[in-house]
Amino acid sequence: MATRCAFENCHEIGVFSALTNSYCLTGIGGTENFYSIFESELSQHIPVVHATIAGCRFVGRTTVGNRRGILVPNTTSDIELQHLRNTLPDNVVVQRIEERLSALGNIVACNDHVALVHPDVDRETEDVIGDVLGVEVFRQTVGGQALVGSYCKFTNQGGMVHPRTTVEDIEELSSLLQVPLVAGTINRGSDVLGGGMVVNDWSAFVGLDTTSTEISVVESIFKLGSRQHHQQQQQSLGAAAMEGVQPIVQQFQPNQPSDIVTDMRSSLIDQLS
Amino acid sequence: MADSYIHQDEAEIIGSATSSMRAIQIPCCLCGTMIHPNAANQCGSCLAQQFDLKTILQRGPGGSDLIIHQCRQCRRYERSENVKQFADYQLESPELLALCLKRIPALQPGSHKQSGASQIDGMMQNRNAVESIHLADAMWVWTEPNSMRLKIRLTVRANVIESPRTVTVQQRVLVEFRVAFKQCPDCNREYTNRTWQAIVQVRQKRATSDAPRKGLIMLEMALAKNAHIRRHIIRMQTTRNGFDFYFMSLPHAQMLSSFVARIVPMKIKTSKKLVSEDVKNNTANVKHTVTCDLVPLCRDDLVIADKAATKGGGGAGRLSGRLCLVTKVSSNVHFVDASPMRGGDVTDCFADLPPEKYWKAGAEKSYRVLLTSRALVRFIVLDVELCSGGNNQYHHQSSEEDHDLYAGPKSGVEKYALADVEVARESDFGHNDETFQCVTHLGNLLSVGDVVLGYDMVSSVLSSEAEWSVENAFNSSFVMPDIILVKKLTGSGGGGGETMDGGDTAENGDEKKPSRSKKSGTSKKRERRRMRGEKKAKELEETAARMGFFRGEKKGRELEEAAARMGFFDDADRMGEGAEEDDDGLMDEERAAFERELQNDPELAKELNEAEQELATRASEMKDESISEEEAKTNDSEEAGIDEEGGSNLSEKST
Numbered sequence: 001m002a003t004r005c006a007f008e009n010c011h012e013i014g015v016f017s018a019l020t021n022s023y024c025l026t027g028i029g030g031t032e033n034f035y036s037i038f039e040s041e042l043s044q045h046i047p048v049v050h051a052t053i054a055g056c057r058f059v060g061r062t063t064v065g066n067r068r069g070i071l072v073p074n075t076t077s078d079i080e081l082q083h084l085r086n087t088l089p090d091n092v093v094v095q096r097i098e099e100r101l102s103a104l105g106n107i108v109a110c111n112d113h114v115a116l117v118h119p120d121v122d123r124e125t126e127d128v129i130g131d132v133l134g135v136e137v138f139r140q141t142v143g144g145q146a147l148v149g150s151y152c153k154f155t156n157q158g159g160m161v162h163p164r165t166t167v168e169d170i171e172e173l174s175s176l177l178q179v180p181l182v183a184g185t186i187n188r189g190s191d192v193l194g195g196g197m198v199v200n201d202w203s204a205f206v207g208l209d210t211t212s213t214e215i216s217v218v219e220s221i222f223k224l225g226s227r228q229h230h231q232q233q234q235q236s237l238g239a240a241a242m243e244g245v246q247p248i249v250q251q252f253q254p255n256q257p258s259d260i261v262t263d264m265r266s267s268l269i270d271q272l273s
Numbered sequence: 274m275a276d277s278y279i280h281q282d283e284a285e286i287i288g289s290a291t292s293s294m295r296a297i298q299i300p301c302c303l304c305g306t307m308i309h310p311n312a313a314n315q316c317g318s319c320l321a322q323q324f325d326l327k328t329i330l331q332r333g334p335g336g337s338d339l340i341i342h343q344c345r346q347c348r349r350y351e352r353s354e355n356v357k358q359f360a361d362y363q364l365e366s367p368e369l370l371a372l373c374l375k376r377i378p379a380l381q382p383g384s385h386k387q388s389g390a391s392q393i394d395g396m397m398q399n400r401n402a403v404e405s406i407h408l409a410d411a412m413w414v415w416t417e418p419n420s421m422r423l424k425i426r427l428t429v430r431a432n433v434i435e436s437p438r439t440v441t442v443q444q445r446v447l448v449e450f451r452v453a454f455k456q457c458p459d460c461n462r463e464y465t466n467r468t469w470q471a472i473v474q475v476r477q478k479r480a481t482s483d484a485p486r487k488g489l490i491m492l493e494m495a496l497a498k499n500a501h502i503r504r505h506i507i508r509m510q511t512t513r514n515g516f517d518f519y520f521m522s523l524p525h526a527q528m529l530s531s532f533v534a535r536i537v538p539m540k541i542k543t544s545k546k547l548v549s550e551d552v553k554n555n556t557a558n559v560k561h562t563v564t565c566d567l568v569p570l571c572r573d574d575l576v577i578a579d580k581a582a583t584k585g586g587g588g589a590g591r592l593s594g595r596l597c598l599v600t601k602v603s604s605n606v607h608f609v610d611a612s613p614m615r616g617g618d619v620t621d622c623f624a625d626l627p628p629e630k631y632w633k634a635g636a637e638k639s640y641r642v643l644l645t646s647r648a649l650v651r652f653i654v655l656d657v658e659l660c661s662g663g664n665n666q667y668h669h670q671s672s673e674e675d676h677d678l679y680a681g682p683k684s685g686v687e688k689y690a691l692a693d694v695e696v697a698r699e700s701d702f703g704h705n706d707e708t709f710q711c712v713t714h715l716g717n718l719l720s721v722g723d724v725v726l727g728y729d730m731v732s733s734v735l736s737s738e739a740e741w742s743v744e745n746a747f748n749s750s751f752v753m754p755d756i757i758l759v760k761k762l763t764g765s766g767g768g769g770g771e772t773m774d775g776g777d778t779a780e781n782g783d784e785k786k787p788s789r790s791k792k793s794g795t796s797k798k799r800e801r802r803r804m805r806g807e808k809k810a811k812e813l814e815e816t817a818a819r820m821g822f823f824r825g826e827k828k829g830r831e832l833e834e835a836a837a838r839m840g841f842f843d844d845a846d847r848m849g850e851g852a853e854e855d856d857d858g859l860m861d862e863e864r865a866a867f868e869r870e871l872q873n874d875p876e877l878a879k880e881l882n883e884a885e886q887e888l889a890t891r892a893s894e895m896k897d898e899s900i901s902e903e904e905a906k907t908n909d910s911e912e913a914g915i916d917e918e919g920g921s922n923l924s925e926k927s928t
Binding site for chain 2: 163164165166167170183184185188189190191211213214216217
């Protein structure tokens with residue numbers, strides 16, 4: 001399910017939060033509204049953690065991670081690092097890396113199997129990413145944009161790229177990442193997807209400005225519809241990660257808005273009858 | 274959305290990557306229709322809903338409608354608010370389009386753009402501010418001609434702030450103008466009952482009331498041709514001896530008087546009259562009167578140039594103390610000797626008299642009119658013999674009778690040459706053998722058998738005043754001629770109405786008066802008075818119409834009423850009987866004569882044109898078309914005249 005929220009009246013929530021299948025980070029805001037939205041959705045399943053990186057609240061853009069580990073920039077203080085190690089689950093590796101480009105959230109986009117990195121990252125960083133996160137690393141640009149973390153967002157189920165990407169690029173990326181990709185916008189036509197939303201295999205959070213069309217696109221590509229909700233939840237909560245290459249051809253049914261209506265109707269019928 | 278998926282799958286299933294780089298289609302973020310990505314990532318209709326440029330453009334100054342003003346009467350459009358200029362535009366013309374675009378405040382540079390949210394439409398979720406509207410294209414949309422609406426389709430480009438981005442939006446907007454009536458200053462002038470502040474009184478006081486006032490006629494023609502001069506005149510009246518023109522201010526009056534001074538010789542005198550005074554504010558309401566006195570000498574007048582006229586070094590010079598004929602009246606009066614001496618040079622016979630010399634102290638009395646063109650008599654030319662003295666050398670002259678005639682300005686032959694002619698009166702021709710010999714300057718214009726008009730000094734009866742004035746005026750060397758030839762008549766009788774015999778006047782007058790039965794004395798008088806009144810009114814109308822004042826029926830009646838109010842019709846009683854009817858006939862003839870004169874005499878035409886052109890350069894906005902049209906017309910008529918005269922048909926030449 002996609003939830004709309006805002007961090008202190010800012011719709012770019014991907015800046016202030018990071019979401020993976022095993023944990024969630026949120027920046028420290030003046031009020032706890034932002035945190036409580038995440039908490040209400042996720043806390044039953046995964047820990048939702050307050051964090052700052054280098055004293056700054058934009059934890060979404062400085063960290064990158066998947067269910068296996070999290071990478072933080074070299075600006076992270078020791079206390080913060082310790083805090084993360086304490087609060088995150090034990091199977092999650094917290095690693096601080098020395099990288100010139102310290103906004104890791106902008107330069108790396110990853111899911112549990114594959115990562116795209118900015119073409120200019122160091123060799124060591126690339127290795128560390130591959131090691132800590134357990135992913136295959138590709139140096140790629142997305143439709144001409146080098147900041148792959150900002151302009152593309154993908155999970156194990158699917159992915160979204162910014163709307164200026166050409167058809168050929170999408171095909172190429174899709175074959176690389178082994179997930180279906182679609183071009184879309186977030187937050188009322190903004191093409192900075194990484195800043196506008198955070199998503200994992202069963203939930204997504206988008207900015208308050210996002211239109212229903214955009215939400216329907218998000219829900220369909222990331223397979224967040226209520227019909228598949230439980231299946232995915234069980235899939236991702238299962239300890240065994242789905243290693244292996246997912247089939248290229250997805251025989252899924254796209255999540256139309258009409259599907260939601262059908263679901264509602266059927267559930268109502270169930271309830272009332 | 275589904276399409277993009279299927280598209281994706283298809284591509285993967287097919288497995289072949291398409292070579293060309295195609296842009297992806299995304300759903301519009303608002304309505305979901307598939308569009309190409311753009312800066313706002315919204316489809317056109319959503320964009321149009323978001324950024325409503327139409328309300329911004331349709332707003333007039335001060336939040337009102339867009340209004341264009343038009344004058345109800347003259348149908349001209351107002352060009353600018355402050356200066357109150359009205360100009361004539363066609364519907365759907367580019368000039369009118371430019372005017373309408375200027376009247377849209379949203380398109381003007383530097384106009385402050387407000388946020389959409391603050392405006393009236395609360396329903397519109399217009400959080401966006403529109404900045405910098407540029408006009409890309411504008412075109413007309415047809416509206417009914419009398420609907421008082423003008424519609425324009427604008428293509429505007431605007432930068433819209435949709436946080437955090439600025440999106441450039443191009444939209445086609447239909448803008449509607451309402452046309453409202455507003456009286457233009459010219460029509461206002463016609464309708465308001467304003468008092469004048471300056472008056473120009475043009476007068477030509479002729480000695481005898483029945484003498485034709487050719488100077489006034491020429492002035493009338495000049496004013497009729499030139500609409501630009503007339504634009505400041507509020508009212509016009511004719512009086513017995515001339516015209517009155519009323520103006521709002523003295524500079525306008527002076528403009529007209531200086532124009533008239535270039536056309537006719539006259540003396541200008543300005544005086545003022547105090548109407549009211551405000552001592553505290555140091556202002557005064559003053560009425561100015563510009564009195565223009567035309568030189569009373571007209572064309573074809575026989576003038577006595579007193580020998581005392583040479584005093585003071587001015588005047589007729591060579592011709593003083595002799596009898597002179599007026600050949601031409603332009604800004605100077607041109608004389609020719611009425612009885613030139615045989616052996617002299619033809620150029621010695623001419624003299625010019627500038628108006629200042631005429632109006633100098635006492636000089637007026639030195640130039641007295643002896644005979645006017647009413648006294649012209651017809652003669653037949655029996656023999657022409659050029660005086661071969663001076664510069665009149667002709668290389669090829671087979672016989673004295675077959676000399677070349679003057680045929681237009683470019684014919685290579687001098688216009689004037691001295692010649693000995695033998696003439697006989699037309700009335701005598703065939704009845705008796707009375708002939709006369711005279712020397713005339715018309716040598717190059719006459720040939721045997723022509724009909725010439727001239728003054729018959731032998732059998733004319735002059736008034737006693739004229740007789741007396743002859744006494745001491747002439748030089749001792751002067752001999753009174755028997756016949757003075759003035760001008761030649763056109764061979765084919767083109768001058769139909771030109772029988773200006775003194776004897777025919779009475780007949781004409783009787784014919785023109787409607788026949789009436791015998792009545793008693795008083796009723797006859799009443800009848801006569803009524804007739805004269807009507808005639809006067811008609812003449813007034815015609816004069817004003819000729820001068821181009823009339824623009825509709827209304828004006829005539831207004832003028833008539835004004836004239837009646839001014840007691841104009843009382844004048845009719847005092848006037849002589851014969852004058853009115855003859856004036857009608859005279860004007861027609863004179864007009865034709867004037868036109869011909871313009872054709873033949875490039876100098877006069879040139880002077881007229883120069884006067885007009887000076888005015889054109891002086892005035893900032895000149896209707897160039899009218900001037901060039903007139904010039905073209907005058908030039909054309911000149912050309913036509915010359916072409917005509919190439920043939921054997923010689924038109925009447927004025928001496």
